[in-house]
Amino acid sequence: MIRLQRNLVRAAFALSVFSFGAAPAIAQVGLPGSNPQRSTRQTNPGASDIDESTKNLRDEDPAVRLEAVKSLAASQDKKAVEHLIEATADLDPRVKIKAIDALGTLRAADATPVLVQVLYMRESEPWLQQRVLVSLGKIGDTRSAKPIADFLSRDTDAATKGTAIYALGEIGDPSSVADLKRIGDSSSDETTQRLVRDAVAKIEQRQINPEVVVKALRDSEEDQRPASASAASPLAY
Numbered sequence: 001m002i003r004l005q006r007n008l009v010r011a012a013f014a015l016s017v018f019s020f021g022a023a024p025a026i027a028q029v030g031l032p033g034s035n036p037q038r039s040t041r042q043t044n045p046g047a048s049d050i051d052e053s054t055k056n057l058r059d060e061d062p063a064v065r066l067e068a069v070k071s072l073a074a075s076q077d078k079k080a081v082e083h084l085i086e087a088t089a090d091l092d093p094r095v096k097i098k099a100i101d102a103l104g105t106l107r108a109a110d111a112t113p114v115l116v117q118v119l120y121m122r123e124s125e126p127w128l129q130q131r132v133l134v135s136l137g138k139i140g141d142t143r144s145a146k147p148i149a150d151f152l153s154r155d156t157d158a159a160t161k162g163t164a165i166y167a168l169g170e171i172g173d174p175s176s177v178a179d180l181k182r183i184g185d186s187s188s189d190e191t192t193q194r195l196v197r198d199a200v201a202k203i204e205q206r207q208i209n210p211e212v213v214v215k216a217l218r219d220s221e222e223d224q225r226p227a228s229a230s231a232a233s234p235l236a237y
Helices: 002-029 045-056 062-074 079-087 093-105 109-120 126-139 142-151 158-171 176-186 190-208
Strands: none
Touching: 045 062, 045 079, 062 079, 062 093, 079 093, 079 109, 093 109, 093 126, 109 126, 109 142, 126 142, 126 158, 142 158, 142 176, 158 176, 158 190, 176 190
8 A cells, every 4th residue: 555655646746747847838839729820910110109199099098198198209100290280270279299309309391381270270379389490490391491581571579580490501402691691681680680690500501511410499408499499388398
C-alpha cells in the first residue's frame, strides 16, 4: 500500500512537471478558434485615436471637445487638419482658440481660407482676430497676405493692427511691402512705425536671401510677438 501511494505521488509530480512545461508551448500555438493576429485598434492605434477624437468633437461637453482638439493637434495624421478646421466653428471660445492655434503650429495651409473668413467675421472680437493673425503668420501662406493687408485698412485697435503687421512680415509676400509702407507713412504711432519697418526689412531680407529662415510666432516666446497680441484672450488650456 505504501509503495502504491509513493507511485501515485511520483506520477502526479511527473504530470505536474509536464503540464507546466507544456503551458508556454500551448500559449504560443494558441487555442483552437483563437485569432493570433492583433486587432485593428492595436496595430493601428493612430487611426483609432483620430476616429475617437472626431467623435468627441460632437460631444455636448465643451471640455470633451477641447480634449479632442488637443488630441488632434498632437496627431501626426494628415486627416487631423480637416477636423481641426471644423473645430474653428465651435461655439466654445476655448475649443475655437485651441483649434486655431493648432492649425498655426501645424502650418496647415489648407486652413488659410477658413482662418481668413474667421478674421473677417463681424462677430470676431479683437482677441480672436489676433489669434487668427498669429496662426496665419505661422502658416506663411501668401494667399493670406492680401486679405490681411486689406484688413489693416479697417478701424481696429492698436494691438490687432500690430499683430496684422507682424503677420505680414512673417508671411513674407513682396506684394505686401507697398501696403505696409503706406500704413507706416499714414500713422503717427511710433510702435506701428517700428513694426512696419521690421516687417518690411524681413520681407526684403527674404528677397535678398531666400534661404533665410524667419522664426515663426510661438506662444511660448512672448518677446517675438507684438505687445498685447494675446491680451484678454480666453485661455484654451
